Amino acid sequence: MPEPVTYLEGTAAPLERNHVDTDQIIPARFLKGTVKQGLGACLFYDWRYRPNGPHAEPDLDPDFVLNQPAYAQAPFLVAGHNFGCGSSREHAPWALKDYGFQAILAISFADIFCNNALKNRLLPVALPEPVIRTLFLDLQSQPQQQRIQIEVDAQRVTFVPALSDGTETVAFALNPFWKTCLLKGVDEVGYTLSQADAIDAYETAQLPAWMIPPTLPASIAQ
Amino acid sequence: MTHLNSFNTPQTLYQKIWQRHLVSHQAEDAPAVLYIDRHLVHEVTSPQAFAGIQQRGLRLRRPDLTFATMDHSIPTLNQQSTWPDAQAAQQVAQLVENCKIFGVPLFGLDSVHQGIVHVMGPELGLTLPGSTIVCGDSHTATHGAFGALAFGIGTSEIEHVFATQCLLQFPSKTMAIEVSGQLPLGVSAKDLILAIIARIGVGGGTGYVLEYRGEAVRALSMEGRMTLCNMSIEAGARAGLIAPDDTTFHYLSGRPYAPQGKQWEDALSSWKQLPSDPDAVFDTTVHLNANTLEPMVTYGTNPEMALGISQSVPDPRQVADSQSRQGLEEALQYMGLTPGQPLVHQPVDVVFIGSCTNGRLEDLRAAAAIAREQRVAEGVRALVVPGSQQVKRQAEAEGLDEVFKRAGFEWREPGCSMCIAMNGDMVSPGQVCASTSNRNFKGRQGPGSRTLLMSPAMAAAAAVHGRLVDIRQDFSQSVLAAVASQGG
Numbered sequence: 001m002p003e004p005v006t007y008l009e010g011t012a013a014p015l016e017r018n019h020v021d022t023d024q025i026i027p028a029r030f031l032k033g034t035v036k037q038g039l040g041a042c043l044f045y046d047w048r049y050r051p052n053g054p055h056a057e058p059d060l061d062p063d064f065v066l067n068q069p070a071y072a073q074a075p076f077l078v079a080g081h082n083f084g085c086g087s088s089r090e091h092a093p094w095a096l097k098d099y100g101f102q103a104i105l106a107i108s109f110a111d112i113f114c115n116n117a118l119k120n121r122l123l124p125v126a127l128p129e130p131v132i133r134t135l136f137l138d139l140q141s142q143p144q145q146q147r148i149q150i151e152v153d154a155q156r157v158t159f160v161p162a163l164s165d166g167t168e169t170v171a172f173a174l175n176p177f178w179k180t181c182l183l184k185g186v187d188e189v190g191y192t193l194s195q196a197d198a199i200d201a202y203e204t205a206q207l208p209a210w211m212i213p214p215t216l217p218a219s220i221a222q
Numbered sequence: 223m224t225h226l227n228s229f230n231t232p233q234t235l236y237q238k239i240w241q242r243h244l245v246s247h248q249a250e251d252a253p254a255v256l257y258i259d260r261h262l263v264h265e266v267t268s269p270q271a272f273a274g275i276q277q278r279g280l281r282l283r284r285p286d287l288t289f290a291t292m293d294h295s296i297p298t299l300n301q302q303s304t305w306p307d308a309q310a311a312q313q314v315a316q317l318v319e320n321c322k323i324f325g326v327p328l329f330g331l332d333s334v335h336q337g338i339v340h341v342m343g344p345e346l347g348l349t350l351p352g353s354t355i356v357c358g359d360s361h362t363a364t365h366g367a368f369g370a371l372a373f374g375i376g377t378s379e380i381e382h383v384f385a386t387q388c389l390l391q392f393p394s395k396t397m398a399i400e401v402s403g404q405l406p407l408g409v410s411a412k413d414l415i416l417a418i419i420a421r422i423g424v425g426g427g428t429g430y431v432l433e434y435r436g437e438a439v440r441a442l443s444m445e446g447r448m449t450l451c452n453m454s455i456e457a458g459a460r461a462g463l464i465a466p467d468d469t470t471f472h473y474l475s476g477r478p479y480a481p482q483g484k485q486w487e488d489a490l491s492s493w494k495q496l497p498s499d500p501d502a503v504f505d506t507t508v509h510l511n512a513n514t515l516e517p518m519v520t521y522g523t524n525p526e527m528a529l530g531i532s533q534s535v536p537d538p539r540q541v542a543d544s545q546s547r548q549g550l551e552e553a554l555q556y557m558g559l560t561p562g563q564p565l566v567h568q569p570v571d572v573v574f575i576g577s578c579t580n581g582r583l584e585d586l587r588a589a590a591a592i593a594r595e596q597r598v599a600e601g602v603r604a605l606v607v608p609g610s611q612q613v614k615r616q617a618e619a620e621g622l623d624e625v626f627k628r629a630g631f632e633w634r635e636p637g638c639s640m641c642i643a644m645n646g647d648m649v650s651p652g653q654v655c656a657s658t659s660n661r662n663f664k665g666r667q668g669p670g671s672r673t674l675l676m677s678p679a680m681a682a683a684a685a686v687h688g689r690l691v692d693i694r695q696d697f698s699q700s701v702l703a704a705v706a707s708q709g710g
C-alpha cells in the first residue's frame with residue numbers, strides 16, 4: 001500500500017522555465033536501468049552539470065537553481081507552463097521523488113506526467129499564473145523565508161507573499177478519485193483487481209472475437 | 223453489443239471507441255475502467271512493471287494481448303556481436319527473461335519482425351480500428367492513424383494493464399483538426415503535422431484527443447497518417463485519431479495478425495460504424511488549408527518552434543511577452559542561430575533519417591528519390607535507420623540501400639537510434655542535425671545536440687547540400703513528383 005499524502009510543508013526552488021520536458025528532467029541515456037531507485041542523481045543532469053570533455057568528470061553548474069545552497073533541501077519545485085511535456089517515462093517522477101521533491105507547483109502540467117506523478121505520490125499542484133509569478137519573485141529574493149503549506153484534503157496552498165502582511169491561500173484542482181487515493185494510500189492495481197467480475201463480464205460479452213489475435217505459427221512469428 | 227449510446231446523440235470517433243471499451247462507467251468520484259485490447263512493450267519502460275507484478279505474486283491477465291519488441295537502446299551496428307553498453311545489454315536481457323517468464327510474445331533481435339514498436343505493431347496487423355492500444359511510450363499515438371485509441375502510459379500503468387488488462391481513465395475533450403485542400407508538391411505529412419503543432423502550440427492539445435479530418439488527411443497513405451498521429455503528443459495530446467476508411471482496410475487486409483475470413487467481415491462491419499457522426503460535436507475545432515503549406519523546419523528547442531523553409535529565424539526583439547522573448551532568446555542561443563537569418567543555407571553536420579515518425583518504407587523511398595545519383599556533402603555524417611526489419615528488407619529488395627550507400631549514407635539496422643541517442647548513435651555537442659524524428663528538445667540527440675526537425679525528403683536534401691535547402695527550388699519537378707508518389 002502506498003503511503004498516504006495529506007499535508008506537505010517546506011521551502012521551494014524556483015525553476016523559472018516553461019515547457020520543462022522529460023528529456024531535461026532525466027536525459028534518455030539514464031534510462032537503461034531496471035529499477036526505480038537511485039535516479040535522483042540523474043535529475044536535470046545536463047542542467048546541473050557542465051561537461052568537461054568526454055573523459056573528465058563534469059563540474060557542477062553553480063548558476064543552476066538546484067546547485068544553490070539556499071534551495072538545496074527544498075521539498076517543492078516551482079515551474080512555469082506545461083511542466084513534464086515530452087515522453088511518458090516514469091523515470092521523470094521517480095528522479096524528482098528520489099532527489100527529494102514531494103510536490104511540483106506549476107502553471108500547468110503535461111497530461112502523462114501528471115498521471116505518472118500522482119501514481120508516485122509526487123503531488124502536481126497547478127496554480128494560477130500570477131501566483132506562480134509571485135512565488136518566483138519571492139523565492140528568488142528571500143529563498144529561506146518562504147514556507148509553503150499544501151493541504152491535500154482542503155486542496156489549498158498557503159504561503160506568505162513578501163510584499164504583503166497576511167498569508168495568501170490559493171485553491172488547486174484535484175480529481176476526487178486521486179484525492180482519495182492520496183489521502184487513503186489506495187493501491188490502484190488492487191482497486192481495479194477488486195472489479196475482476198466486471199472485467200470477466202466484459203471479456204465474455206463485449207470483447208469481439210476478431211479482436212483476439214491469432215496464435216501464429218513459429219515460422220511467421222520469428 | 224449496441225454501438226449507440228443511450229440517448230442516441232451523435233458521437234465522435236473517440237466517444238464511440240470509449241463507449242465500446244467501458245468495463246465500468248465513470249462515477250462522480252471514480253474513473254471509468256477501460257478495457258485495453260493491445261499492450262505493446264519495449265525494454266526501457268517495462269522492467270520495473272514486470273518486477274511489480276512479480277512482487278505482487280501475479281501473472282499477466284492477458285499475455286495473448288501483449289506483444290514485445292526491443293528498439294530504444296539496441297545498437298544499430300553489429301546487433302549480434304558483443305554490445306559496447308553493458309547496461310543496455312542487461313536491460314534487453316531482462317526483457318527476454320521477463321517475456322519468457324510471463325509468456326509474452328517477443329519480436330527480438332532474432333525476429334524478422336523486430337522494429338520500433340510503433341512501426342512493428344501496424345506492420346503485423348496488431349493495430350486495429352476501434353481498438354484501444356497502450357504502450358509505455360508517448361508516441362503510441364501513432365496507432366491512432368487506424369482509428370484506434372492509442373496512447374502512451376507510464377510504468378505504473380504498464381503494471382496496471384499487466385495485472386488487469388484495464389486502465390482507470392477519465393474522458394478527454396475532443397479537438398477536430400480540419401485540413402482542407404491538397405498538400406502541394408514537396409510538402410508531406412511531416413510538414414503538415416509540424417504546421418499543426420506550430421499553430422496550436424506544444425501545450426495546445428493538453429487534455430484533448432485530436433481527430434485529424436478533411437480532404438488533405440483522407441488523401442494521405444497509412445504511412446503518412448501514422449506520421450501525422452505520431453506527433454500528436456508533441457502538441458500535448460495523448461492521442462490523435464483518423465477515421466478508418468478503405469485506405470485503412472486495404473493496408474490491414476492480409477497482415478499476419480489481422481482478422482481473417484468471417485472475422486474479417488465482422489470486423490469490417492464494426493469498423494465502418496466508427497467514423498464520427500456527421501453532426502457530432504467537438505469541444506474545439508481548428509482549420510488549416512493544406513494548399514498554403516510549405517516544407518517545414520524547426521529552429522528552436524521544442525516542436526512548436528517551426529517555420530516554412532522560405533522564412534527567417536524570428537527576432538526575439540519583436541516578441542512582446544517577456545517570458546516568450548526570453549524562451550526564444552535562450553532557444554536561439556542554444557541552437558546557435560541568428561535572429562533574421564534565412565532558414566535556407568543553414569549548414570548541417572549530421573543527418574538522421576529514421577524513427578517512428580519517419581522510418582517507414584515510404585519515408586525511405588522519398589529520401590532515396592532525393593539522394594539518387596547524388597553525394598552526401600563533404601563533412602556531413604548521414605544515417606539511414608529503417609524503422610523495422612520488415613522496412614529494411616523491403617527497402618533492400620527495392621535497392622534503396624544501394625541508393626543510399628552509393629550516395630555516402632550509412633545504412634543501419636532497425637532501432638530508435640539517433641532519435642533518442644540511448645544506443646551510442648549520437649550527435650556531438652554543438653553539432654546541427656537535420657532529423658526526421660519528432661523531438662528537438664535540448665540534448666535529445668546527445669548532450670549539446672542541436673536538432674532541426676523536417677521531412678525525409680528535406681533531410682535527404684540537407685545531406686546532399688550540406689545545408690538546408692528548399693526542395694521545391696533545388697530539385698526538379700520530376701524528382702518532387704517521385705518524392706510525392708512515395709508518400710514522404
Ligand code: SF4
Pocket residue numbers: 293294338339340359361577578579637638641642659660
Ligand atoms: S523512434 Fe524515437 S520517438 Fe519513436 S519510439 Fe523510438 S525513441 Fe521514441
